[in-house]
Amino acid sequence: MIGKKLAKNAKKIDRFLLNFLNKQKKSLLVKPMIYGLISGGKKIRSTIIFDTGKLFGIKEKKLLDICAAVECIHSYSLIHDDLPCMDNDSIRRGKPSTHIKFGESTAVLAGNSLLTLAFEIISSKNLLSSNQKNEVIKLLSNCSGHTGIAGGQELDLKFENKKKNFNQILDMQRKKTGKLFNFCLQSVAIVGNKKKKEKNTLGKIGEDIGLLFQLTDDFLDVKGSRKLVGKPIKKDRKKGKSTLINLIGYKKSLRYADRLKKKVLLKLKKHGKNARDLIDTIKFIQERNF
Amino acid sequence: MIGKKLAKNAKKIDRFLLNFLNKQKKSLLVKPMIYGLISGGKKIRSTIIFDTGKLFGIKEKKLLDICAAVECIHSYSLIHDDLPCMDNDSIRRGKPSTHIKFGESTAVLAGNSLLTLAFEIISSKNLLSSNQKNEVIKLLSNCSGHTGIAGGQELDLKFENKKKNFNQILDMQRKKTGKLFNFCLQSVAIVGNKKKKEKNTLGKIGEDIGLLFQLTDDFLDVKGSRKLVGKPIKKDRKKGKSTLINLIGYKKSLRYADRLKKKVLLKLKKHGKNARDLIDTIKFIQERNF
Incomplete structure (x- = not known):
């Protein structure tokens, strides 16, 4: 059922993005941008955003632009992460990475253009007020x-083949993955005109969800299959990545992730049944079996 | 005299940028960001922005954030242009390029962070209204x-060693260099709450100034010295770059630049003595001898 919801949301966001790009002037970069942006992504962040909207009764159409911007940022970061000078990954989502398909310089520029597009989307005409747009843009750039x-x-790159402690690894993963999930939840609170305290609380919950997501990614790298994750597995150890698993082992990391999930669910409890969809998605993230 | 004005403005913008970064959380990327951003840049775009402000009696302090954002975008583009997969230049402003000094992945990420910082600066607390910020951000992302x-x-990269015609080369240079100058002038018109038509007119003038700037760069690549331009010269021909000079020759290109300058000055005439500073800077750009 969650799979269906994800697929429906992904389709909605893809349509929005294609439509937005179609209305702009053409350029040579549109094709590689779409390649990195549209095809095969699960758009899990967009679903998290829509689910968070339900906490406050905010309609999806008011959050569409934020979803689209987040997916632009996410795709840009993947395209750049895959570059030879970064993680040097040639397979992404079961297909050749953008730089393999279009060349390295085009991949860098397509990534830059997606990053830029995120801000163009938010600042364009949509259902957000000027103040909301500004606050969202400030938060998005900061994240x-x-x-x-x-x-x-x-x-992440500087930590390769280095002995890093628990807090250092978590700090890195909070920035690398957590911050964009922080944005996903906090931006919805901005659209809901919530007070500063509630915005911060939502942001922190988002960051924990992001960390949970990253941990699951790390688990899949150890125990998943190439078919399941759409890219080669067991890369983290080969590359000497500083992951929690490499530091404290698989079982202890699983237990940590479980505690983290419980902490998040407890915090969402006050929203009662409005949090049902978000909770389902969080559980799905941890148990995911794409 | 113009040299003094440029130096004063550069100092002002550098101070603003350092102050902005100092107030943020620290990160490993701040040092390479500052390396690419602060040192040695002429900040000619900021001076153009201040000069344009004088057309409408807009104070410099109202334009500082826009200047800072433009310099972030400009520096990011230089850092990325210099990368091995792009123009592969190891010297910039008389110093090792950012990727030579800090490594390739750090240069990519520092560039990305400067691009992002531009939007954070505009959307942060400053003297612009929410509507103005949004309009400025929309324009900046589009440019x-x-x-x-x-x-x-x-x-530019796709045109290397290809036979391209006059219009194709101008279109490329308008995008690569002209668009950010378009932004410099048009954003000031936004701050001045000008009508759409005037904003567009200012943008077009900016684009022509940018083209003029690019042509002068191309002239310097042929006739300048390494000391003068802070990087090796005669690169365009070596790399098979599609420049106007390589297409129609040096003399004809000079004549074209001269006509372009006259066209720009004519358009600025209606602003009378308010345009004096901007005109001086434009003349300085064409005759520059840094």
């Missing part, structure tokens, strides 16, 4: 740049 | 992404 995703990726 | 700088760089 994406050197204090967020880009900073996390830098740490 | 930076696949319809602007990134798209222009893609064309």
